Amino acid sequence: MDGRKHRAVASVLGLLACALPASSQAQTDGYILGQGVNAGPFNIAGYATIEAEAKKGEDAGLLIDDLSLFVKGSVNSMINPFLELEIAEADLWFEGDPPLKDPDPRLDIERLYNDFIFGEHATVRAGKMLAPVGEWNLIHAGPLVWTTTRPLTTYRNFPEFVTGVSFISENIGENQLRLEGYWQPAGDLDPPPADALYRFENTMGFQAELPLGLTDKIGLSIQHADLKRTQESQLLIGLNGRFTFDRLELETEMSWTSIANPLPGRVRDSEFGGYIQGAYEVFTNWFAVGRAEVFKDRNVQKTSRNFVFGVNYRPNPAIAWKLEYVEQSGADLGISSGVIASFNVLF
Amino acid sequence: MLAAAVLLLTPCADSAAARTVYVIANSSTPVSELSREDIEKIYLLRQQFWPDGKAVVPVNRDAASDLRAFFSDIVLKQSPRSLSTYWNQMHFRGKSPPVVQGSSQSVVAFVRNVPGAIGYVDDLSGLGDLKILAELP
Numbered sequence: 122m123d124g125r126k127h128r129a130v131a132s133v134l135g136l137l138a139c140a141l142p143a144s145s146q147a148q149t150d151g152y153i154l155g156q157g158v159n160a161g162p163f164n165i166a167g168y169a170t171i172e173a174e175a176k177k178g179e180d181a182g183l184l185i186d187d188l189s190l191f192v193k194g195s196v197n198s199m200i201n202p203f204l205e206l207e208i209a210e211a212d213l214w215f216e217g218d219p220p221l222k223d224p225d226p227r228l229d230i231e232r233l234y235n236d237f238i239f240g241e242h243a244t245v246r247a248g249k250m251l252a253p254v255g256e257w258n259l260i261h262a263g264p265l266v267w268t269t270t271r272p273l274t275t276y277r278n279f280p281e282f283v284t285g286v287s288f289i290s291e292n293i294g295e296n297q298l299r300l301e302g303y304w305q306p307a308g309d310l311d312p313p314p315a316d317a318l319y320r321f322e323n324t325m326g327f328q329a330e331l332p333l334g335l336t337d338k339i340g341l342s343i344q345h346a347d348l349k350r351t352q353e354s355q356l357l358i359g360l361n362g363r364f365t366f367d368r369l370e371l372e373t374e375m376s377w378t379s380i381a382n383p384l385p386g387r388v389r390d391s392e393f394g395g396y397i398q399g400a401y402e403v404f405t406n407w408f409a410v411g412r413a414e415v416f417k418d419r420n421v422q423k424t425s426r427n428f429v430f431g432v433n434y435r436p437n438p439a440i441a442w443k444l445e446y447v448e449q450s451g452a453d454l455g456i457s458s459g460v461i462a463s464f465n466v467l468f
Numbered sequence: 469m470l471a472a473a474v475l476l477l478t479p480c481a482d483s484a485a486a487r488t489v490y491v492i493a494n495s496s497t498p499v500s501e502l503s504r505e506d507i508e509k510i511y512l513l514r515q516q517f518w519p520d521g522k523a524v525v526p527v528n529r530d531a532a533s534d535l536r537a538f539f540s541d542i543v544l545k546q547s548p549r550s551l552s553t554y555w556n557q558m559h560f561r562g563k564s565p566p567v568v569q570g571s572s573q574s575v576v577a578f579v580r581n582v583p584g585a586i587g588y589v590d591d592l593s594g595l596g597d598l599k600i601l602a603e604l605p
Contacts (some may be wrong), residue, residue: 153568156559240517240521241516262560
């Protein structure tokens with residue numbers, strides 16, 4: 122990567138630093154950053170991620186990666202709607218082009234469901250929801266994860282969303298076990314774009330989460346899905362875990378997917394992805410972050426390997442500034458080597 | 469901003485000092501006492517309902533409050549930062565974190581006015597008909 126690109130990233134970060142409220146004073150009168158605004162039984166909140174990137178072989182640029190708004194209602198045990206709308210990948214500027222030349226944002230309905238709550242331990246959720254596979258897919262907001270780059274393991278080879286029904290049982294027993302089973306009987310609400318890598322149907326699955334502490338846990342995910350327009354079906358088995366040791370937080374997800382009736386073009390009838398990530402608080406609010414991931418894709422012989430090294434500055438839990446270097450080798454599955462910086466805020 | 473940063477880095481002067489926190493609840497709450505573990509479950513959003521089926525509405529103090537630091541440490545046995553991170557995660561997953569009030573007076577007023585509300589104070593004055601469910605530690 123040339124110096125020009127580094128200067129471009131430095132410049133946009135500088136602009137962001139001047140323009141955005143990085144103050145550690147998250148609370149203003151009557152409003153707490155990260156907790157949204159309450160209006161009667163409704164809470165309106167959201168998050169934003171503004172990203173500056175300088176990737177190898179690509180133009181440096183600045184984009185709104187996510188601008189998400191979510192509205193949650195708690196009217197009574199039967200009326201608990203949740204809506205999340207997201208504007209994604211709006212290009213603000215790319216090297217060699219004037220600002221806002223072609224923003225081309227995508228508007229998605231990420232979640233739209235209602236919870237029917239039957240007492241302390243049983244909830245039925247109906248609508249479009251995040252598929253409970255691993256933890257990253259369920260808690261993927263920029264301010265709540267350590268890196269701007271999302272591991273392949275957390276999205277590439279399974280449907281991230283389910284439009285259907287799920288049964289959730291949580292806070293079971295002394296260990297506060299959480300179980301969720303879900304089923305998508307028909308099509309997607311707000312389907313993925315036509316150029317999505319895979320389109321799924323007949324999705325069903327199960328997840329068990331065992332809390333080990335406040336945020337520490339281990340989880341098991343099992344998911345079956347058919348691929349549209351082919352005779353293929355797949356079964357995913359995933360494990361995830363988060364473990365905190367004083368200032369160090371370790372996190373891992375891995376999944377193995379078996380593919381039945383694979384198309385002739387597939388190079389293997391299974392897929393594997395896994396990563397391990399660590400975040401260490403070096404100084405107050407400053408964290409060093411590292412991650413190693415491997416992914417063996419069904420379509421590519423070579424294994425994809427990517428390593429991320431970075432820092433986070435988190436002046437409060439609702440704000441994260443991130444700077445990271447990504448080194449990618451092997452199969453190119455959408456993660457490029459380069460420098461990425463982002464400003465992330467929950468509001 | 470520098471002053472705010474210094475404030476954040478400065479440990480709460482009296483958070484470790486001996487003091488008592490009183491857990492209070494709306495007068496309609498169908499319990500008369502709670503253990504520390506019960507209170508922990510409520511504030512960690514692991515108990516959402518009172519025995520009569522009404523929603524539990526936990527109330528927290530603002531992040532700068534010494535009393536919140538004390539309550540987090542002694543009652544919830546977590547750092548305020550870890551708790552904020554946890555509540556942010558739960559919020560994203562669709563669970564409402566505790567409502568924040570900026571003073572003891574506003575905690576008392578909120579708990580008085582909202583059925584199912586539970587909060588904490590370190591001063592018994594002005595509680596009126598509110599229930600005191602626990603005295604900690």
